[in-house]
Amino acid sequence: GEDVEQSLFLSVREGDSSVINCTYTDSSSTYLYWYKQEPGAGLQLLTYIFSNMDMKQDQRLTVLLNKKDKHLSLRIADTQTGDSAIYFCAEKGLLKTIFGAGTRLFVKA
Amino acid sequence: EAGVVQSPRYKIIEKKQPVAFWCNPISGHNTLYWYLQNLGQGPELLIRYENEEAVDDSQLPKDRFSAERLKGVDSTLKIQPAELGDSAVYLCASSFRASGRRNEQFFGPGTRLTVL
Numbered sequence: 689g690e691d692v693e694q695s696l697f698l699s700v701r702e703g704d705s706s707v708i709n710c711t712y713t714d715s716s717s718t719y720l721y722w723y724k725q726e727p728g729a730g731l732q733l734l735t736y737i738f739s740n741m742d743m744k745q746d747q748r749l750t751v752l753l754n755k756k757d758k759h760l761s762l763r764i765a766d767t768q769t770g771d772s773a774i775y776f777c778a779e780k781g782l783l784k785t786i787f788g789a790g791t792r793l794f795v796k797a
Numbered sequence: 798e799a800g801v802v803q804s805p806r807y808k809i810i811e812k813k814q815p816v817a818f819w820c821n822p823i824s825g826h827n828t829l830y831w832y833l834q835n836l837g838q839g840p841e842l843l844i845r846y847e848n849e850e851a852v853d854d855s856q857l858p859k860d861r862f863s864a865e866r867l868k869g870v871d872s873t874l875k876i877q878p879a880e881l882g883d884s885a886v887y888l889c890a891s892s893f894r895a896s897g898r899r900n901e902q903f904f905g906p907g908t909r910l911t912v913l
Contacts, residue, residue, distance in 0.1 A: 692839070719900065730801070730888055730904030731840065776839050780900055784853060787839030 690714040692788035694777050699794040706764040708791045710777030713758060717779040720753060722762045725774045725790065734775075735762070769795045799823070801905035803889050809911045815877035818908045822870070822891030829866060830902065831874050832888040840888055846872065847894075876910075884912045 691713045700706045723731040737744045737751045744751045750763040774790040802821040822829050832840035845853040848869040866872040886909050890902040
């Protein structure tokens with residue numbers, strides 16, 4: 689079945705760039721998403737990329753998609769303490785959206 | 798614009814008791830989702846509604862879980878009886894339509910259930 693995998697933790701210093709990686713298995717994915725979840729809150733859509741694109745930039749966020757390797761990454765430039773949260777990769781297949789387990793980002797001041 | 802509203806935010810019950818969660822989606826969103834989120838995991842779909850019709854309930858444990866969305870707006874998810882393993886966060890989300898190109902889902906804050 690479809691699966692989405694992410695590393696569980698990432699720790700960076702404030703001001704550095706963060707790169708969160710994700711792999712997925714469903715080759716029929718149409719959209720791929722990055723969601724952010726802060727403590728006690730639901731998921732918030734950060735950005736998304738259509739499967740026929742290989743890069744999308746949105747202010748401090750850059751999404752890279754390697755469709756051949758089914759690899760997605762999220763780069764956050766100039767990471768701030770407010771970026772500390774859990775980041776979920778998700779892929780929209782034919783039937784439903786599948787979420788990864790989330791990467792917990794720690795930002796050290 | 799109000800977001801997805803869920804209540805209660807927290808619920809503690811003893812095992813074998815019933816429990817119900819309520820969700821009010823964003824106005825105009827005809828697709829509603831219930832997800833289960835275990836600690837350290839991503840959301841897993843329990844059921845998806847298109848208006849009042851449950852179009853995907855394949856992951857809903859139907860022996861103890863039930864859901865309804867009678868008028869195609871707000872929805873209730875029920876567990877009866879609850880088991881210890883049901884302790885988790887239950888998230889509700891809505892989108893304009895599931896078949897839409899982008900299918901952005903808007904999530905509520907969730908209900909954290911603890912079964913003792």
